[in-house]
Amino acid sequence: VNLLNGVFHEGTTAPFDVTDRGLTLGDGLFETMPVFGGKPFRLADHLDRLERGLRLLGFAVARARLEADVAAMAARAGSSGVLRLTVTRGAGARGLAPSPDPAPAVIVTLAPFNPALVFEPATLATASVRRNDRSPVSRLKALPYLDNVLALQEAIRAGAKDALMLNTADHVACSSVANVFRIKDDRLETPPLEDGVLDGITRRLVLDHAVGLGFKPAECSLTPGDLMAADAVFLTNSVRLIQPVAVLDGRSLATNDGPARILAALKRLISADHATSGTVAPF
Amino acid sequence: VNLLNGVFHEGTTAPFDVTDRGLTLGDGLFETMPVFGGKPFRLADHLDRLERGLRLLGFAVARARLEADVAAMAARAGSSGVLRLTVTRGAGARGLAPSPDPAPAVIVTLAPFNPALVFEPATLATASVRRNDRSPVSRLKALPYLDNVLALQEAIRAGAKDALMLNTADHVACSSVANVFRIKDDRLETPPLEDGVLDGITRRLVLDHAVGLGFKPAECSLTPGDLMAADAVFLTNSVRLIQPVAVLDGRSLATNDGPARILAALKRLISADHATSGTVAPF
Numbered sequence: 337v338n339l340l341n342g343v344f345h346e347g348t349t350a351p352f353d354v355t356d357r358g359l360t361l362g363d364g365l366f367e368t369m370p371v372f373g374g375k376p377f378r379l380a381d382h383l384d385r386l387e388r389g390l391r392l393l394g395f396a397v398a399r400a401r402l403e404a405d406v407a408a409m410a411a412r413a414g415s416s417g418v419l420r421l422t423v424t425r426g427a428g429a430r431g432l433a434p435s436p437d438p439a440p441a442v443i444v445t446l447a448p449f450n451p452a453l454v455f456e457p458a459t460l461a462t463a464s465v466r467r468n469d470r471s472p473v474s475r476l477k478a479l480p481y482l483d484n485v486l487a488l489q490e491a492i493r494a495g496a497k498d499a500l501m502l503n504t505a506d507h508v509a510c511s512s513v514a515n516v517f518r519i520k521d522d523r524l525e526t527p528p529l530e531d532g533v534l535d536g537i538t539r540r541l542v543l544d545h546a547v548g549l550g551f552k553p554a555e556c557s558l559t560p561g562d563l564m565a566a567d568a569v570f571l572t573n574s575v576r577l578i579q580p581v582a583v584l585d586g587r588s589l590a591t592n593d594g595p596a597r598i599l600a601a602l603k604r605l606i607s608a609d610h611a612t613s614g615t616v617a618p619f
Numbered sequence: 620v621n622l623l624n625g626v627f628h629e630g631t632t633a634p635f636d637v638t639d640r641g642l643t644l645g646d647g648l649f650e651t652m653p654v655f656g657g658k659p660f661r662l663a664d665h666l667d668r669l670e671r672g673l674r675l676l677g678f679a680v681a682r683a684r685l686e687a688d689v690a691a692m693a694a695r696a697g698s699s700g701v702l703r704l705t706v707t708r709g710a711g712a713r714g715l716a717p718s719p720d721p722a723p724a725v726i727v728t729l730a731p732f733n734p735a736l737v738f739e740p741a742t743l744a745t746a747s748v749r750r751n752d753r754s755p756v757s758r759l760k761a762l763p764y765l766d767n768v769l770a771l772q773e774a775i776r777a778g779a780k781d782a783l784m785l786n787t788a789d790h791v792a793c794s795s796v797a798n799v800f801r802i803k804d805d806r807l808e809t810p811p812l813e814d815g816v817l818d819g820i821t822r823r824l825v826l827d828h829a830v831g832l833g834f835k836p837a838e839c840s841l842t843p844g845d846l847m848a849a850d851a852v853f854l855t856n857s858v859r860l861i862q863p864v865a866v867l868d869g870r871s872l873a874t875n876d877g878p879a880r881i882l883a884a885l886k887r888l889i890s891a892d893h894a895t896s897g898t899v900a901p902f
Binding site: 338354356358361368394429434480481483489512 | 631638639675677703705714728787
């Protein structure tokens with residue numbers, strides 16, 4: 337089932353406008369979030385981020401419309417699921433100039449939550465495709481993911497599971513689908529948004545809870561060498577939560593108990609947020 | 620009317636898979652070409668470019684399928700039109716990893732050809748959004764155009780009609796929808812593809828016919844200063860053909876008869892290619 341502009345359609349097909357700028361130009365944003373017991377985890381954070389991005393794109397969708405569509409789909413998720421909310425600028429005439437009066441499209445889909453991805457060790461290969469830190473799009477969860485798709489394909493060809501993407505200044509940006517952190521002594525470091533980094537919801541949660549776990553959090557530029565020299569490297573993302581990085585470009589990385597302690601803290605947050613739903617997250 | 624996977628649908632709506640990776644990830648390519656007398660101009664060049672791009676993305680669509688779909692829509696174009704051919708990797712599961720066995724989607728739409736855009740003088744403002752020359756996507760006509768949309772919005776806010784996009788090395792890449800050339804003495808210069816430049820069909824035609832028009836063509840990196848110091852600056856694109864650039868960042872640029880001579884040569888090419896169709900291009 338899928339939800340297009342507030343109407344449910346069976347399967348994955350819906351009567352869609354093929355001149356929609358999300359399809360023709362990548363002109364839109366999305367959010368992906370886990371749903372436990374019918375309740376999306378940190379929905380308000382996801383909608384806040386979406387609204388900040390839409391302001392940068394120059395159009396808006398009523399928060400109540402987004403909340404209603406998400407709620408309608410989340411109610412069908414059973415005990416767990418992964419909900420994707422896509423917002424495009426809607427149909428448009430040929431050319432790049434947006435209509436002054438856009439009619440945005442809102443699409444919601446649901447996929448299974450796969451607990452096996454949580455804390456699955458990652459192996460990374462550095463991709464030649466760079467993250468464009470010189471565009472604000474690199475800081476948005478925007479539809480254009482083709483750079484990341486090509487980076488992932490490169491990494492898979494190199495025998496890794498995911499890509500390490502650098503920015504145009506040779507600094508670490510992200511994996512194809514996750515933020516990157518390193519632990520060094522008591523420091524917990526991740527690249528700043530200016531380095532071409534998505535403002536990840538889990539990234540922010542980890543930074544916000546770092547002090548309580550005994551870490552000194554910092555947003556600072558990192559090189560691949562900084563990852564090689566770390567005590568531990570891990571990835572964050574809304575549906576995989578934490579993934580320790582075991583290998584970078586064929587070299588084994590050090591690790592410690594930091595990533596597991598941070599995962600445990602995230603699980604406590606999820607349990608606390610979802611306690612009233614009576615459902616325990618499936619991990 | 621629109622054509623989705625070989626089936627015509629009324630209006631702009633079709634039964635579309637909302638998990639199509641063209642929509643969810645910008646994972647696809649497109650071509651835009653003018654149609655005169657039912658015949659697309661330089662169709663073979665467009666399909667060659669599309670096939671080169673699909674190889675880089677790692678999937679293929681039979682040439683005969685693309686030709687049949689284009690022909691079916693071009694036959695409805697009347698005396699002139701602008702045809703868009705979109706190819707996506709098709710529906711996909713959640714996540715970035717492409718299916719090893721994709722079922723690509725092919726979409727064809729038609730818009731009016733607007734002769735007023737041909738040789739319309741352009742005014743440019745340099746955008747802060749940069750072209751990502753560090754990704755091969757910058758050399759493809761790929762679905763992700765959001766960087767260019769944001770650049771265009773910036774330019775419009777600055778009082779210009781189009782954006783000048785620089786790459787991450789501060790060199791000229793393109794406008795939001797066109798390649799950039801400059802004339803200096805007898806030289807006809809345009810940035811090389813490595814500078815983050817689409818391999819434009821009209822760009823290539825202009826380079827190929829430059830010698831016959833008395834120019835020495837060159838692909839070489841250009842700075843904004845090189846444009847300011849030019850004898851003439853112009854844009855090329857498949858549906859606007861040639862646009863002289865009158866203003867860059869509020870400063871008037873020099874011009875000469877070069878752009879008009881090049882446009883006249885392109886019109887002769889179109890007339891020759893379309894002579895058998897019995898239709899004269901509407902300009």
